[in-house]
Amino acid sequence: MEALEIKNVTKKYNNFTLDNVSFSVPQGSIMGLIGENGAGKSTLIKAVLDLVNKDSGEVDIYGKKHDRKAKEIREDVGVVFDSLHYHENLNPSQISQISALTYKNWDEKAFTNYLSAFKLNEKSKIKTMSKGMKMKLGIAIALSHKAKLLILDEPTAGLDPVARDELLDIFLDFMQDETHSILISSHITTDLEKVADYITFIHEGKVLLSKPKDELLYDYRIVRCGESDFVELKEEEGAVWRKHDYQYEVLLPTGKMLESKYTSCEMERPTIDEIMLMYIKGERS
Amino acid sequence: MIFLEIIISSKTNQPIYEQITSQIKAKVMSGELKQGDPIPSMRSLAKSLHISVITVQRAYEDLQRDGFVETTVGRGSFISTGGTEFYQEERQRQAEEHLMQATEIARSSGISLEKLIELLTMFYEENE
Amino acid sequence: MKGLLKKDHILLRDYFFLFVMLDITISVMNGGMLLLSRRDTCVRDVGRLAVTSYILVTFVQSLINQTFNDDEKSGFLANVFTQPVTRSEYVKEKYILALQLTGIFAGIHTAGIIIGLILRTEPLTSDAMLLLAEIYILSLAGALSLSFNSISMFMKFGAGKKGIGVRVIVLLPMVITYLIWALNVTRDNAEFHIALPAIVTLLSFALSLFLFPMSFKWAERREV
Numbered sequence: 359m360e361a362l363e364i365k366n367v368t369k370k371y372n373n374f375t376l377d378n379v380s381f382s383v384p385q386g387s388i389m390g391l392i393g394e395n396g397a398g399k400s401t402l403i404k405a406v407l408d409l410v411n412k413d414s415g416e417v418d419i420y421g422k423k424h425d426r427k428a429k430e431i432r433e434d435v436g437v438v439f440d441s442l443h444y445h446e447n448l449n450p451s452q453i454s455q456i457s458a459l460t461y462k463n464w465d466e467k468a469f470t471n472y473l474s475a476f477k478l479n480e481k482s483k484i485k486t487m488s489k490g491m492k493m494k495l496g497i498a499i500a501l502s503h504k505a506k507l508l509i510l511d512e513p514t515a516g517l518d519p520v521a522r523d524e525l526l527d528i529f530l531d532f533m534q535d536e537t538h539s540i541l542i543s544s545h546i547t548t549d550l551e552k553v554a555d556y557i558t559f560i561h562e563g564k565v566l567l568s569k570p571k572d573e574l575l576y577d578y579r580i581v582r583c584g585e586s587d588f589v590e591l592k593e594e595e596g597a598v599w600r601k602h603d604y605q606y607e608v609l610l611p612t613g614k615m616l617e618s619k620y621t622s623c624e625m626e627r628p629t630i631d632e633i634m635l636m637y638i639k640g641e642r643s
Numbered sequence: 644m645i646f647l648e649i650i651i652s653s654k655t656n657q658p659i660y661e662q663i664t665s666q667i668k669a670k671v672m673s674g675e676l677k678q679g680d681p682i683p684s685m686r687s688l689a690k691s692l693h694i695s696v697i698t699v700q701r702a703y704e705d706l707q708r709d710g711f712v713e714t715t716v717g718r719g720s721f722i723s724t725g726g727t728e729f730y731q732e733e734r735q736r737q738a739e740e741h742l743m744q745a746t747e748i749a750r751s752s753g754i755s756l757e758k759l760i761e762l763l764t765m766f767y768e769e770n771e
Numbered sequence: 772m773k774g775l776l777k778k779d780h781i782l783l784r785d786y787f788f789l790f791v792m793l794d795i796t797i798s799v800m801n802g803g804m805l806l807l808s809r810r811d812t813c814v815r816d817v818g819r820l821a822v823t824s825y826i827l828v829t830f831v832q833s834l835i836n837q838t839f840n841d842d843e844k845s846g847f848l849a850n851v852f853t854q855p856v857t858r859s860e861y862v863k864e865k866y867i868l869a870l871q872l873t874g875i876f877a878g879i880h881t882a883g884i885i886i887g888l889i890l891r892t893e894p895l896t897s898d899a900m901l902l903l904a905e906i907y908i909l910s911l912a913g914a915l916s917l918s919f920n921s922i923s924m925f926m927k928f929g930a931g932k933k934g935i936g937v938r939v940i941v942l943l944p945m946v947i948t949y950l951i952w953a954l955n956v957t958r959d960n961a962e963f964h965i966a967l968p969a970i971v972t973l974l975s976f977a978l979s980l981f982l983f984p985m986s987f988k989w990a991e992r993r994e995v
Contacts, residue, residue, distance in 0.1 A: 448781065460773075460855065534690065575658075
């Protein structure tokens with residue numbers, strides 16, 4: 359049973375459509391969601407959380423269909439958005455009181471521990487907090503009701519490298535339980551390169567690829583070459599290329615196996631950013 | 644828990660799971676890790692190394708397949724030397740190949756057997 | 772849903788106390804007026820009491836509106852629907868909050884009236900008592916219908932400009948009627964006509980009952 363299964367989800371807006379998106383997040387894994395701004399990542403997350411009305415498709419969380427009525431499932435889901443959606447006059451202590459009445463498994467002690475670990479004062483109103491502090495509070499809340507699935511929409515945006523590193527450690531700590539899973543949408547691809555198990559790439563409302571991260575980082579190759587090599591390279595399986603003024607750039611999904619074939623070319627391991635740029639700006643056959 | 648050093652780099656071409664397997668294999672071959680020594684669970688190692696769990700999982704699966712690690716449900720993962728013999732044989736075969744090449748070169752250019760043995764001894768002792 | 776009530780209780784605290792103070796003041800004034808009213812003018816006095824106290828009818832609606840505005844402005848709706856809370860529970864909580872607030876304000880006001888009546892040396896005329904009862908019922912119906920209609924309108928239109936426009940339209944008949952009534956009753960020796968306010972209030976109340984199930988349907992379809 360997967361932690362999260364997204365099946366053929368479609369959502370139409372006036373000038374954008376999330377089109378037939380399907381992928382799964384296995385239990386015990388971290389799924390990174392990447393894509394340009396406007397590609398559909400946030401819309402997808404809203405569709406998964408049933409905040410918007412899907413035109414078609416189904417979302418299953420730990421095997422149970424997630425719809426409006428299925429509120430029990432949401433006990434197990436912790437959500438962190440890119441901004442903290444709580445009234446600015448509330449303080450963490452009040453949020454704890456409210457959450458204790460909202461969630462069956464609210465863990466007051468865990469919440470207090472996170473607050474002190476994050477150096478957050480439980481009587482400070484939210485409006486006095488910086489962006490980073492609000493983010494940490496959001497994460498503290500999400501981790502304090504015994505959630506099994508975390509859904510994070512740009513949780514590390516606006517945080518300094520030290521804070522980001524601390525957060526990643528907290529996520530890895532969360533993953534010590536092998537039934538726990540995380541879906542994290544992020545522009546900070548270096549974070550995903552470190553900790554993600556799988557990467558799903560959304561482009562213009564569709565799933566472009568959904569693969570193990572190690573495959574993207576270690577099997578794919580990116581090659582810069584001249585015309586003669588290019589002509590052969592572009593015929594390789596799944597090749598994506600860009601023509602620049604003085605060279606061609608080719609992304610090869612099967613690159614690792616092709617290293618012995620193209621000995622004259624410099625094959626490098628791509629970064630996730632480079633892979634994204636190639637797919638977004640490049641051409642394919 | 645044994646103090647275990649595993650040093651990985653995300654910048655080299657060698658996949659991280661391979662870095663883990665080769666380091667653990669090397670430690671077993673050198674005797675630093677012995678039969679029955681416990682090693683961290685996959686998840687805690689992933690956490691300590693700040694990497695994804697699936698990467699560590701793949702390393703452990705490879706180690707298990709090659710006979711270097713045994714995992715018992717409920718008790719964790721332990722070093723096994725079951726694979727060392729096979730590994731040793733592999734390495735011996737590689738050494739043999741190199742020695743064969745060296746012998747060919749020596750024979751065809753008039754280098755004597757005594758000289759060859761002298762060189763081999765010097766190299767062997769030099770690297771200790 | 773208990774969590775939602777707790778949240779609204781916390782957030783409304785300051786405004787709530789303000790309104791309670793106002794309510795106590797009006798209640799004391801009305802109680803005093805009833806206490807001192809002479810038999811020959813008591814019908815007119817009860818009418819005046821209605822005029823001053825009808826303002827209470829808007830208290831509950833103000834507070835409910837405040838919670839909706841806060842919910843939308845802070846993005847809380849995006850939050851609450853990711854929690855183990857259904858859309859129905861969200862709406863239900865607002866209705867319960869409206870009932871709680873109405874109960875408290877009505878209670879405070881009733882206390883003032885009852886004390887005033889008890890302390891009178893001679894009872895009011897039966898006409899006056901009848902009028903008092905009618906006004907009381909209308910006020911309750913008015914308070915509930917205004918706040919219930921507000922809730923329905925928020926569910927359908929949200930807190931933005933469109934929502935404000937619609938809420939004003941729903942509120943308007945009551946306000947206009949009330950103004951006419953107020954102007955009417957403050958003229959000395961004016962006949963006191965309860966018919967018009969009664970009709971408007973009851974229509975408003977009927978509307979709120981009609982919209983009640985629809986508000987739940989609208990909540991289900993609400994996107995965030």
